[in-house]
Amino acid sequence: MKKSRNKRPVKPLNKSSRKAGMAPGTLLYTGNNNNAEVKISLFSYKGEFFEETLIENSDNLQGLLNSPHISWLTVDGIHKVELIEKIGKNFSIHPLILEDITHNIQRPKFEDYDNNLYFVMRIFNYDETSMQLSNEQISFVLGSNYILTFCETPCSVFDNVKDRLRKGAQKIRNSNSDYLAYALIDAVVDSYFIILEKIGTDIEELEDGIVVNPTKEDIQNLHRLRRELILMRKSIWPLREILNNLLHEVNGIFSKETMVYLRDVYDHSIQIIDTIESYRDMVIGMLDVYLSSLSNKMNQVMKVLTIISTIFIPLTFLAGVYGMNFVHFPEIQMTWMYPWGFWGFSLLLIGFMLFLFKRKNWL
Amino acid sequence: MKKSRNKRPVKPLNKSSRKAGMAPGTLLYTGNNNNAEVKISLFSYKGEFFEETLIENSDNLQGLLNSPHISWLTVDGIHKVELIEKIGKNFSIHPLILEDITHNIQRPKFEDYDNNLYFVMRIFNYDETSMQLSNEQISFVLGSNYILTFCETPCSVFDNVKDRLRKGAQKIRNSNSDYLAYALIDAVVDSYFIILEKIGTDIEELEDGIVVNPTKEDIQNLHRLRRELILMRKSIWPLREILNNLLHEVNGIFSKETMVYLRDVYDHSIQIIDTIESYRDMVIGMLDVYLSSLSNKMNQVMKVLTIISTIFIPLTFLAGVYGMNFVHFPEIQMTWMYPWGFWGFSLLLIGFMLFLFKRKNWL
Amino acid sequence: MKKSRNKRPVKPLNKSSRKAGMAPGTLLYTGNNNNAEVKISLFSYKGEFFEETLIENSDNLQGLLNSPHISWLTVDGIHKVELIEKIGKNFSIHPLILEDITHNIQRPKFEDYDNNLYFVMRIFNYDETSMQLSNEQISFVLGSNYILTFCETPCSVFDNVKDRLRKGAQKIRNSNSDYLAYALIDAVVDSYFIILEKIGTDIEELEDGIVVNPTKEDIQNLHRLRRELILMRKSIWPLREILNNLLHEVNGIFSKETMVYLRDVYDHSIQIIDTIESYRDMVIGMLDVYLSSLSNKMNQVMKVLTIISTIFIPLTFLAGVYGMNFVHFPEIQMTWMYPWGFWGFSLLLIGFMLFLFKRKNWL
Amino acid sequence: MKKSRNKRPVKPLNKSSRKAGMAPGTLLYTGNNNNAEVKISLFSYKGEFFEETLIENSDNLQGLLNSPHISWLTVDGIHKVELIEKIGKNFSIHPLILEDITHNIQRPKFEDYDNNLYFVMRIFNYDETSMQLSNEQISFVLGSNYILTFCETPCSVFDNVKDRLRKGAQKIRNSNSDYLAYALIDAVVDSYFIILEKIGTDIEELEDGIVVNPTKEDIQNLHRLRRELILMRKSIWPLREILNNLLHEVNGIFSKETMVYLRDVYDHSIQIIDTIESYRDMVIGMLDVYLSSLSNKMNQVMKVLTIISTIFIPLTFLAGVYGMNFVHFPEIQMTWMYPWGFWGFSLLLIGFMLFLFKRKNWL
């Protein structure tokens, strides 16, 4: 674990206060990516047919609602609220959905409206340079023949799905929008496994360090891992509910066949939550190891001090005795006193002390 | 975090004992704002129509029950129980509701009566001067065409809604009392986000201090944060239930359309509870960091003591030896003994000790 | 908090083993109040009619079952099992109920029998002299026109209700036995608030002490508070269930109107449980503060020791050096050596050490 | 608490591995009581009729199935698997039941088969000599007119019930097998109260010791109590489920009247579980007291060391100074230097130090 790693990489602070008091349905982007350009791509496909378009003007997209093809409109950037509003009008999306799409601190959730389904997920990015775990929001609006996805930044998590579409994978090109939705959710859930693996590696590395030589950095790293796991749990826990809702969705958007696949993702989400819980247990266990390692270290230090003091303090007293200036001090005159009386007794005392320490297992 | 901040800002002490033994339905204000003036405002509106009145005489308000307009009566101050009683009679409110309105330590709750709905929420105020988190009670009585709200102090949390009403916002002016109720609940819930953000900032600031140099103030501040979060959880947890009850309310006061909005507030309340739980986890995690920082500090102190003692105690003994007054003490007479025998040996010992400490990683 | 307060005021020890192996339905009082006199009072009322009688002979009470008035028979003392048995026969109470009434370690519970309802609650008494929190059992047997209450000692918790009956309060005098039952339950629940307030005050006082100067008494008081809260939770937690059962009771004893009042008590019971949980959280939080205060204190002590040792041990060595008796010891002869060489160097060392400690924030 | 008490009295180790891989229905006794004799007693009764027989040959017991009397066959010893098998054939018991009866590590459970009910409970024995808490298994097979009970050792827990049967107690002699089953379950549950009372006394005794003078034995005893409570909870927790199943049993073996009694035992089982949880909370609380007592003790030791060192180390330095042999050492010659300069200054320093320690509350 590199020491340069920032101590507070995770900022789950809620910036939603900026919105407090506004009328519902007011679109306001609350994140920090205000300057990036917004890129809108449209994937249209059905069996052999496939078209990838970069949308510059999002005024006339209503046609997609009645298109015989499956349309996947993916929007990279949610800070241009006018754009979101325009797309919303084209697909007659409820104002509250639009508000949630731009309000980038949503808890993952599922909502079914009359004409479409809306759900939010969160993805995690582990920035290798700053060593920070950031997280952003992905919104899905799912109709019977279209999907809209909204990411805060260009969402690379979908690259694999895009490739499969481009390469003409049988299954995905011949299925309906529900299967594409599944594929996208699956891509997001798979990305969690990568983050978890990274955290797992961190845990293993820390474990070694803590046992051998606990440092101040270890406790900070433990705390950071704990925070990251708290954040991940908070963001992934509601996923189970979302998938459960999708599995019991009644609008008929999801076919029975796709349900089987969704059930698989559902299992994965439970596995992820299980793993997060296990990791949390392990991190807490490591904290106990850390604290007892500190205690052991202190014990070690104290023993050294006590051994040195216990041996030399009585000897120093002895030397002090023979350094006294009494006029009537018979021992001083004896010839054998210095070599035998003093050194002999001193060595005997040292030997006796060492024997005691040995027996007490202090050495 | 300013040090002057009071140590016990939160007083969840239950003063309800003053009421113990009274007959049910007895109105008794149990708070401390006994002297403030009570201000009653009436907002009447419907589409284009809008009227804001300051009510001086609350005797004849029954007319509002049959008014074609929506009436919002907001009472700032619940300590004048006769007033509450009068209003209660006007709107034929159940005595138990009136008791709960004046009894300012209610747990948030929802109750449906035959002719109206009653629910209580709590709001938090963070006093910047005294740095205390206080909380007070807001009661809502909701009929098909009226809302009564009762605050302990002038409740600024509704200012935004009042402004929207005054400015003639379409949505709110054209909707029924249910939408106004939603708007008011939303305003309260939004105010929680602001408090949470403040607590979040406090947590981040504390986190820095604890890692660098843990002080006695830090543990007190951690404890204060913990208390505040306990208090907030206690006050906000029941909110979920209230909103759930409203979502499944069968009196027909809430229209299907407003339900969609209520669901949104419900999601927010869950998000707030999630955040409180995460913060609690973080504060507990910081406590572990704090305790291990203390241990680390103690280790540091002990090492300094041990290094100094271990080096100088043996040397002092040596100096003591050569300070002895034995008559037969051959080393004393040797010329090279002082520079080489004493200082040479001393430096050797010091060097050896430092080498040992270095190897043990104590330096 | 007075120091004389007994360390083990709460004795939740289960004395029920005395009963082990007995046939069910065997009446045996398991408490310690064996000598007190048993007082039986009868309150008969209905509208204007009111009569308070002291029952001396409990043989012929069957008449009350068919009386047109509401009868409230309150028994202060459950150690005379023959008496309980007699009353049981008069009201044809199930033997298991009688067993539970005398067996004074019941967990609060609710049971419905064919002809009556039986429920047990526990009340707490805070003895100001011995500073102990004791708790005793109150049993209720509720029929359509009578209530029997059984206390271990004269139960002052009902004094307010008795006064209201005597004074002829409209509501209670004109209602049925269900409303009286509500009033009695309400009186018990209100008494919990008083105990909780006392505990809350204790918590606040302890909090101050722990932060300023943690003593051995503090940890004992914390432990006592924890025990009291454990006991209270154990006794009050089941109350929720009882009230819930009463709210869904189907024998028709409780009228729809009284149900509204019962719901209010139900809310209070939830509030009490919430408060107990919050207090427990706070007490556990204070324990952490206490432990870290101890650590801080130890750190303080260690620093003093280390500062003194680190300054004087090297100086003592120096003094020892110049106290050596070497014949060839040039420094001894130098005139400036004592004032400049010794004291100058010593002061320099002290200054340097103080500077180091200052920089390490130890001073 | 006697110190000789064994440190590991509770052995919840699972010896079931000996059975791993065997075909289901294989009878194998996994306990250690292999040599004791097996005693089979038969109690036949109905109203006035009562017969107690010692069964030597268990080949022909089928007659009991059609007997007009209630038969209670109690088997003391489950290590002779052939015997169990024979009895099983007589009463046509499912092989899996027989397997469970001899497999003495069952978790308490309830199973209903076509012709009988099977349930397992565990009883605890506190051996006063070895001070160990052991536990063994009691199996019940319950038919409409017979009960079979299987204990590992002679189960004295049923002695009271046997006595009641012999003495001809009305209730039990006139009831069906369901009431006998209740009486036996009640006897087992009552035996839990005795163990809990013993544990409660241990807790109280420990509590005193920990506060006054925490010793190494205390922490071991705390740990032993914790283990015993874990074991008890593990064995008693499933009891609730069993009793709940019996209360909702549909085979009609339990009459409505006996159900009332069962409900009473059910309440007792909940009370026991509550008490176990409270005791666990208390034991954990005592651990915190213990740890802080240790810290306090350490603080005490450190203070003594620091006071002594802080007073005498500077004085020793002073004495060292005047013990130096400088030729030019003016103070040495001054007459008043020894009494006033040295002792006066020393006493001043001691006084100042004591004043400081007093003010710091260290004395």
Place this chain on the structure above:
Amino acid sequence: MKKSRNKRPVKPLNKSSRKAGMAPGTLLYTGNNNNAEVKISLFSYKGEFFEETLIENSDNLQGLLNSPHISWLTVDGIHKVELIEKIGKNFSIHPLILEDITHNIQRPKFEDYDNNLYFVMRIFNYDETSMQLSNEQISFVLGSNYILTFCETPCSVFDNVKDRLRKGAQKIRNSNSDYLAYALIDAVVDSYFIILEKIGTDIEELEDGIVVNPTKEDIQNLHRLRRELILMRKSIWPLREILNNLLHEVNGIFSKETMVYLRDVYDHSIQIIDTIESYRDMVIGMLDVYLSSLSNKMNQVMKVLTIISTIFIPLTFLAGVYGMNFVHFPEIQMTWMYPWGFWGFSLLLIGFMLFLFKRKNWL
């Protein structure tokens, strides 16, 4: 507990990231056993008929679907994905099942498809040489007359069942595939008991060591046990759900008779989970004992230091006093000063100190 035991035997790290982004249904083995040979055995039986074949060519196995015998195909090795794919085609297994079979990090789960049931379990191996607890995945595909099992390595856990089949055990040879499925699940669950027993023994051994003399290895072993229990819980907890699903399976594969046996396994799984939880509680309890043992040890060390220092530091001061070189130093000349004044006072002081320490219980 041997000290050579590896510190990190358990690696619950999730290697599934290698799969992230792949299309669903893509078979990819993610484990490390890539080189071992895959062995496929077929057991065909029905009453007297029994045949054991080693399958070399898995192309034509469709016949088994319509065979009058029960077929058990057991595959030892899942890294040859082509092989798995072939078998999958023969038995028309859903691609998602095949994906899960090869993806060796599945959480135990149950899925029912139209023509078969699929469930995954995990088994644990305790490698005596490396002292590591590894775990691998066993997949079951269950049709009405066939079972497929897939292990990562040759799964010795089934050896007993194979033997019973070979020896012609009545029950298993005359039952359907559902009973075989039960026997296999039972074998897996029985193997858990063996691991738990090993862990239980480890816990007991550790317990002794921790109380007598806590070492650094103990805390590491405690941590290892905790990790192993976390891993086991994670793998066994979902088993309950699987068995519950099987018990309520509606495809009719499981006969009512086998259900009785399944219920037994279900009880075992609950018992295992209970035991894991108890062990976790014990391990956490031992951690507290460990920490307090460390504290006790430190106290011991500190006492030794304090006793030595408190006795000898004042004496050294005294010796220093009489070593001073004052010219006017009357005590020096007195004859009785050395033997009585110095040694007498010194012994008195030592005696007084020892008396004090005795009274403080430090000796």
